[in-house]
Amino acid sequence: MNPFYYQNNELFAEQVALRNIAAEYGTPCYVYSRAALEHNLLAYENALGDTPHLTCYAVKANSNLAVLDVLARKGAGFDIVSGGELTRVLAAGGKAEKIIFSGLGKTEAEIEQALQAEILCFNIESEPELDRINAVAAGLGVRAPVSVRVNPDVDAGTHPYISTGLKENKFGIDINRAFAVYERAAALDNIRVTGIDCHIGSQLTAIDPYLDAIDRVLSLVDQLSAAGIQLEHFDMGGGLGVVYHKETPPSPQLLIEAVKRKMEGRNLVLMLEPGRSIAANAGIFITRIEFLKHTEHKHFAIIDGAMNDLLRPALYGAWQEIVPVSTAPSDLRSEYVYDVVGPVCESGDFLGKDRELKIAAGDLLAVRSAGAYGFVMSSNYNTRNRAAEVMVDGDNASLVRQRETIDYQLSLENVLAE
Ligand code: LLP
Numbered sequence: 186m187n188p189f190y191y192q193n194n195e196l197f198a199e200q201v202a203l204r205n206i207a208a209e210y211g212t213p214c215y216v217y218s219r220a221a222l223e224h225n226l227l228a229y230e231n232a233l234g235d236t237p238h239l240t241c242y243a244v245k246a247n248s249n250l251a252v253l254d255v256l257a258r259k260g261a262g263f264d265i266v267s268g269g270e271l272t273r274v275l276a277a278g279g280k281a282e283k284i285i286f287s288g289l290g291k292t293e294a295e296i297e298q299a300l301q302a303e304i305l306c307f308n309i310e311s312e313p314e315l316d317r318i319n320a321v322a323a324g325l326g327v328r329a330p331v332s333v334r335v336n337p338d339v340d341a342g343t344h345p346y347i348s349t350g351l352k353e354n355k356f357g358i359d360i361n362r363a364f365a366v367y368e369r370a371a372a373l374d375n376i377r378v379t380g381i382d383c384h385i386g387s388q389l390t391a392i393d394p395y396l397d398a399i400d401r402v403l404s405l406v407d408q409l410s411a412a413g414i415q416l417e418h419f420d421m422g423g424g425l426g427v428v429y430h431k432e433t434p435p436s437p438q439l440l441i442e443a444v445k446r447k448m449e450g451r452n453l454v455l456m457l458e459p460g461r462s463i464a465a466n467a468g469i470f471i472t473r474i475e476f477l478k479h480t481e482h483k484h485f486a487i488i489d490g491a492m493n494d495l496l497r498p499a500l501y502g503a504w505q506e507i508v509p510v511s512t513a514p515s516d517l518r519s520e521y522v523y524d525v526v527g528p529v530c531e532s533g534d535f536l537g538k539d540r541e542l543k544i545a546a547g548d549l550l551a552v553r554s555a556g557a558y559g560f561v562m563s564s565n566y567n568t569r570n571r572a573a574e575v576m577v578d579g580d581n582a583s584l585v586r587q588r589e590t591i592d593y594q595l596s597l598e599n600v601l602a603e
Contacts, residue, residue, distance in 0.1 A: 188218035213490035221467035232441035246460030246557040251585035253277035264458040268295040322375035332380035341386030384422025420456035468556020491527025510549035
């Protein structure tokens with residue numbers, strides 16, 4: 186489903202023209218589609234059907250309260266990586282018993298917060314972390330539910346910055362060491378071993394790396410079972426890719442069908458942690474062209490959005506489609522090949538390079554596939570206010586995060602008394 190489509194030369198989000206959203210809330214601005222978020226979650230839910238499962242949306246992809254609320258209302262669980270994300274999920278109406286806590290650097294305070302909230306499970310990534318969780322749980326007089334994130338050493342074939350399942354990555358516990366860690370965990374007084382998980386990378390466009398990883402993890406599950414350690418769930422992680430450009434990722438349905446075949450006959454609840462495949466194509470970023478600058482070597486479209494708003498192109502060289510919000514023909518516009526750049530003082534500040542566009546100063550542009558790892562990775566670099574976020578639901582657009590103000594930014598800071 187693509188909720189962003191042209192009608193009469195205007196780009197719409199569901200039934201609202203993006204031009205109207207820009208007029209009302211200004212630019213730069215993120216726009217999310219409620220229908221697309223729900224549709225993308227349901228793609229997993231429908232494929233999973235009556236298989237015992239829990240889809241835990243990876244909050245890091247887009248943690249706006251309205252996004253979490255829409256998904257929580259549809260029954261989603263949540264995969265969090267910080268105490269802050271836990272607070273968000275609970276504030277948005279997410280249920281503690283559907284929350285899993287991933288991430289490799291959980292602090293004592295975060296562990297305590299999560300134990301007090303009675304979350305479903307901690308995904309642990311090292312032995313010191315296991316000991317810390319055991320100690321905090323002992324202090325509270327409870328047993329902490331724990332799953333070990335194993336690193337199955339498979340190549341997910343994705344960008345090195347977002348590949349996580351290789352031996353050289355910092356994530357998870359080496360699959361060859363995991364058995365011993367489970368034995369230790371099972372012997373700790375304040376730990377309850379409940380599951381096993383892996384996450385091999387992000388923006389995966391093939392099913393095979395998942396199946397390889399699952400084979401390896403399931404053979405460990407069998408070894409554990411033979412040793413008397415019975416697990417309740419298997420969490421296959423997230424990572425399914427989306428179409429930004431010419432990628433051809435499998436649909437959630439194809440992936441889940443293949444995974445279900447692997448899991449047949451096993452008494453394990455299947456859990457997953459998708460982020461990007463739920464949020465990326467449910468969002469778009471709109472920005473206005475401030476100036477066109479034509480030099481001997483290049484044509485630049487200088488926009489009011491920048492790397493601080495949408496970091497993926499600068500950080501990973503990621504390609505995201507850039508289209509005009511209005512395509513009405515005009516004599517004032519000739520087509521050039523543009524670098525679409527922001528006002529930040531870095532050559533890496535671009536949202537797209539070598540884009541054929543027929544545009545004029547003052548026009549609006551939209552960057553597609555911006556619903557995941559967009560706003561959440563934004564910053565105040567160059568003392569820029571972070572962008573507004575809007576959610577569209579049918580013919581209604583609501584502001585779900587106001588544009589920051591300079592007063593807000595300065596209110597967090599102090600000068601020395603003398
Ligand atoms: N579970 C764990 C343990 C993760 O580390 C991640 C993502 C996910 C689930 C969700 O993965 P997804 O389904 O969204 O691929 N900033 C990068 C992506 C970083 C992904 C980090 N981990 C980007 O913009 O491409």
